[in-house]
Amino acid sequence: MELKVIEGEPPARPSKPPADPSTLEHRNLLEGDFWRRIPAYADVDEATFLDHRWQMKRSITKVPKLLAALEGLVAPGFIEDAKEGFGAAPMAVRVSPYLLSLIDWSNPYEDPLRRQFIPLGSTRLPDHPKLRFDSLNEQADSPVPGLTHRYPDKALFLALDTCPVYCRFCTRSYAVGPEVEQDELEKLSLKANKQRWDDVFAYVATRPELEDIVISGGDSFNLRADQIREIGHRLLDIENVRRMRFATKGPAVMPQKVLSDDDWFGALVEVVQRGRELGKDVVLHTHFNHPNEITDITARAMKRLFSAGVTVRNQSVLQRGVNDDVDTMQLLVRRLGYVNVQPYYVYVHDMVKGVEELRTTVDTAINIEKNVRGCTAGFNTPVFVVDAPGGGGKRDCHSFDHYDRVTGVSVYTAPSVKPGRYFFYFDPIHLLPEEGRLRWMDPAEHNKILQEARDRAQARNR
Ligand SMILES: *Cc1c(COP(=O)(O)O)cnc(C)c1O
Numbered sequence: 005m006e007l008k009v010i011e012g013e014p015p016a017r018p019s020k021p022p023a024d025p026s027t028l029e030h031r032n033l034l035e036g037d038f039w040r041r042i043p044a045y046a047d048v049d050e051a052t053f054l055d056h057r058w059q060m061k062r063s064i065t066k067v068p069k070l071l072a073a074l075e076g077l078v079a080p081g082f083i084e085d086a087k088e089g090f091g092a093a094p095m096a097v098r099v100s101p102y103l104l105s106l107i108d109w110s111n112p113y114e115d116p117l118r119r120q121f122i123p124l125g126s127t128r129l130p131d132h133p134k135l136r137f138d139s140l141n142e143q144a145d146s147p148v149p150g151l152t153h154r155y156p157d158k159a160l161f162l163a164l165d166t167c168p169v170y171c172r173f174c175t176r177s178y179a180v181g182p183e184v185e186q187d188e189l190e191k192l193s194l195k196a197n198k199q200r201w202d203d204v205f206a207y208v209a210t211r212p213e214l215e216d217i218v219i220s221g222g223d224s225f226n227l228r229a230d231q232i233r234e235i236g237h238r239l240l241d242i243e244n245v246r247r248m249r250f251a252t253k254g255p256a257v258m259p260q261k262v263l264s265d266d267d268w269f270g271a272l273v274e275v276v277q278r279g280r281e282l283g284k285d286v287v288l289h290t291h292f293n294h295p296n297e298i299t300d301i302t303a304r305a306m307k308r309l310f311s312a313g314v315t316v317r318n319q320s321v322l323q324r325g326v327n328d329d330v331d332t333m334q335l336l337v338r339r340l341g342y343v344n345v346q347p348y349y350v351y352v353h354d355m356v357k358g359v360e361e362l363r364t365t366v367d368t369a370i371n372i373e374k375n376v377r378g379c380t381a382g383f384n385t386p387v388f389v390v391d392a393p394g395g396g397g398k399r400d401c402h403s404f405d406h407y408d409r410v411t412g413v414s415v416y417t418a419p420s421v422k423p424g425r426y427f428f429y430f431d432p433i434h435l436l437p438e439e440g441r442l443r444w445m446d447p448a449e450h451n452k453i454l455q456e457a458r459d460r461a462q463a464r465n466r
């Protein structure tokens with residue numbers, strides 16, 4: 005285009021037309037009484053729906069009850085399919101009315117929230133042959149029960165073993181949730197227990213290098229207000245502790261609690277404020293995976309936290325059919341930023357039992373990252389990581405020493421965490437090219453595939 009210059013006037017600047025409103029979809033949050041679409045909640049008014057006690061009391065924790073709630077909403081074939089899915093799944097169930105209302109039941113097979121919480125028999129795929137129970141090897145780095153001290157200056161405290169929802173993709177199914185029939189191993193007991201907590205605090209106090217404690221579980225939403233205070237103040241009292249994060253999935257499945265549980269909210273804010281006075285950083289880490297999980301109710305809850313000075317960051321899990329495409333991830337990242345939540349990490353799905361159809365490849369993560377970076381502020385752009393199986397910790401997914409897209413094996417090293425060791429991640433076999441699928445079909449090839457990958461990684465580091 006030629007620019008016309010008018011004598012005496014400054015040259016015209018290139019002009020950017022205003023954005024088409026459809027590109028601002030991240031601001032378009034679900035509002036109104038959307039829950040009334042569900043027959044069981046057709047008569048529920050807003051005050052009731054916003055009450056966290058009602059959400060808790062009406063959360064569904066039994067498979068037959070969940071299936072009964074779906075009668076009339078979905079085709080009978082879907083209910084049979086879900087029954088089969090639950091029959092084989094190693095996780096417990098807990099679904100809040102809010103979560104149930106966000107699922108599009110006219111298309112339950114495709115719905116991204118249904119995929120995360122309700123397993124189906126028909127989509128099940130065999131686990132990868134290299135998958136293990138506690139794939140992150142958290143128990144091997146655990147000096148006291150419920151504390152994982154893997155990195156030099158930070159540790160993970162599993163304070164309790166219950167959550168406001170049970171996610172199919174949970175890495176910690178070795179400890180989290182009630183026992184279910186399909187468990188092959190007995191769960192590790194990580195109940196909220198005074199003696200166990202005392203042991204954890206004592207350990208942290210005797211390790212001067214520990215500056216940063218992640219309080220997880222389980223889930224901080226299920227800590228009582230007095231327990232938030234107990235953990236918060238006891239950790240703040242330890243001189244070497246400088247940073248703390250309370251981790252919770254809660255805002256994604258029950259934002260009502262942030263709005264109406266004044267006791268819990270007050271306890272959190274009290275700890276954050278005391279931390280600030282001491283020059284210590286206390287924040288909330290949450291876990292949204294899909295833009296549909298962020299509604300007008302979420303925005304109000306996040307605003308309440310923001311106004312009270314609580315920093316909120318988000319960690320997502322990359323899941324096939326949920327958020328493994330560029331548009332969805334861009335929308336999620338921009339919507340999080342819009343409601344004052346900072347996108348922090350996107351995890352390549354851990355090697356977890358019974359959810360092979362939810363995993364995707366490292367290559368997919370790399371491609372999505374490339375397309376997300378640049379769409380918003382750099383500080384609101386998540387880092388895409390692989391939590392290296394076997395205990396290498398989180399690694400930028402791009403930083404592999406070797407990646408074979410045919411066998412799907414990526415090799416990572418973690419010089420600052422476990423020097424000298426190699427860590428392997430495995431893409432799901434069904435997404436590999438035929439050549440790779442054929443090699444995995446032959447068990448005699450498995451060790452060769454690993455050895456090859458290790459040799460190439462080593463050759464690179466020589
Ligand atoms: C994720 C994690 C942490 C925190 O790591 P950041 O990269 O700082 O978020 C600490 N300890 C363990 C064992 C972890 O898995």
Ligand code: SF4
Pocket residue numbers: 166167168169170171173174175176180221222223253
């Ligand atoms: S809320 Fe977190 S810890 Fe609990 S089941 Fe889900 S992913 Fe696991």
